[in-house]
Amino acid sequence: MAEHIFVGTSAGYGFVVTYQNVFKPMLFDKLKDAGSEPMNLILIIPLIGGIMLLFKLSRKNNWVARYPLSFMVGVGSGMGITNVIKSDVISQVHAIIFKNPMWISGDIWTSLFNILYVVAVLTSLLYFFFSAEHKGAIGKTARIGIWFLMISFGAAFGFTVMARISLLISRVQFLLEDFLGISL
């Protein structure tokens, strides 16, 4: 029962948030003649696009939904190419090269750790390089990459476990202290 109520309230909450953040300020308010701001009639195009998207529910005419979908996918992929290159590739490489200088004179440990960082990035990247067979030197280097990846997954897993456990503790505390009135 609680699960169903949670699904219902989540879906409803999502709808209300979308209405208040998208439909009302971006569409309905701008299509109304408010006096100070004239009607923005060009917004009828995305409104029609949105209605066309609902044709996905029709078995016979679901091809109508392809037009707004192709616009969304096109804009997404165009932005994906440029923004991903900038934010995920160039900025990451820039951070690896410039933010952690390989050698800091007088600080041997930080220098070694920074070298380890670069080695870890390169070996982990080599693991994702499938254009060459993972044999010989490439195979051995990729294997070191797997070790770093496993350490990363383990750390992420440990972090997630602790976050979930702390949530559970807070719920148990709520049940015992606030709900049942048992002081711990």
Add this chain to the structure above:
Amino acid sequence: MKRTIPLIITFLSALVMIIIYFINPAHVQKFENGVFEWIRIIGAFALFLGLFNLLISHFIKVRRNGMNAVYSIALIVAFFAIVISGIFFDSENPDGTFQFMFNNIYRPLSSTMFSLLAFYVASAAFRAFRAKTKEASFLLVAAFIVMLGRVPIGTMIWGKIPVISNWIMAYPAAAAQSAIMIGAALGAISVSLKIMLGIERTYLGGEE
């Protein structure tokens, strides 16, 4: 025609977004914001598809009047109660029905659902934490140190455990995350190019 025009729209819209990236933002800011607004409006309609499927499947369950119909009724009632209170009444009012439902139903249920994941995580940990191979041992040791580094007992066992935990997060884990991000980014770029050039067409659906 039903496939060609969408493919042209995809190519042109992707091309325009790539071109405007190389133009001075001051000249194209308004256009770019307009495109994002259109995308958000059209995308918001996609929510109706999900809601329609969710509600229809539960209305069917109620109509069949099976053993679990009461759960479906609870879902439908909860959905419409929060939607009506959020849209037709003052949702910002801290004493209103919407805020009451948010604070007393949605928030505790969502944190309980996420806290229940602790049991699933414990079950997954039982299966994953078997040091059968060298790689699994790395995962086990890293997870163990990070977990101990986040609780007081870790410091009680050995004062350096939180330091080692932070070092794992800052160096090997962060480096591998950077590599994963770069790899995923290169994959996303290649998929975007395939979509733009019409090589990847699965988003159009199977039929002509």
